[in-house]
Amino acid sequence: MHFRGCTGTDNKLPRSYHSGDSGDALEFMKSVKKGFPYSKLYAVGYSLGANMLLKLLGEIKENNLLEKVVAVSPPMQLDVCSDRMNLGFSRYYQHRLVKDLNKALDKKYDKHDMNRLINLKRQDIKSLKTFWDFDGAYTAPIHGFKSAQDYYTKSSSKQYLKYIQTPTLIIHSIDDPFMTKDIIPTADELSSNVTLELTQKGGHVGFIGGTLFQPEFWLEKRVVEYLKS
Numbered sequence: 001m002h003f004r005g006c007t008g009t010d011n012k013l014p015r016s017y018h019s020g021d022s023g024d025a026l027e028f029m030k031s032v033k034k035g036f037p038y039s040k041l042y043a044v045g046y047s048l049g050a051n052m053l054l055k056l057l058g059e060i061k062e063n064n065l066l067e068k069v070v071a072v073s074p075p076m077q078l079d080v081c082s083d084r085m086n087l088g089f090s091r092y093y094q095h096r097l098v099k100d101l102n103k104a105l106d107k108k109y110d111k112h113d114m115n116r117l118i119n120l121k122r123q124d125i126k127s128l129k130t131f132w133d134f135d136g137a138y139t140a141p142i143h144g145f146k147s148a149q150d151y152y153t154k155s156s157s158k159q160y161l162k163y164i165q166t167p168t169l170i171i172h173s174i175d176d177p178f179m180t181k182d183i184i185p186t187a188d189e190l191s192s193n194v195t196l197e198l199t200q201k202g203g204h205v206g207f208i209g210g211t212l213f214q215p216e217f218w219l220e221k222r223v224v225e226y227l228k229s
Contacts, residue, residue, distance in 0.1 A: 029041065070169045072171045078155060086130060101134050168194045
């Protein structure tokens, strides 16, 4: 499932998607289950999608449609992650990602009165340099949050982990350039249904082993292994 506007087709609404936007995913799961009522459903989320998926599991608790779930590199505490993106080489990733977000926002001015909706002039989009800037100026107001901090607080999945009733594997690397160790949940923040698998190396959605000429795609094998176990 793609978030709205991430398929190559623009979202026609002024709104977009965000890290805690679990409503569409729930609707999608219900639709698949209705079409295949006797099939077991599994889900794998990556990065932003992984955070959303964990949040959704915590929201619906035991009323779940899924047999098992894997969440890969989830930014479980969004404000910490946004701070991290302002440091060191992570700023390069932030620059590239925010640049794409700004382009998508700029297109919305062609069809909507965005200046009225978010109180941001089109020419001021270029001043949005960080995730804090972008989420404060656009993501928060267009999706009904009071501020970037309000959005980050309510959409972070870490607070939902203890409510998860579905067997879930979280795969995270300590050297993830998008995050710090502060996002790693403690044992008392995890439901007994959640397994946290930490690696020393792996980057952000990387986890490639082996050698340069004979790489081993460990992540893909681990995901299938867990779902089949």
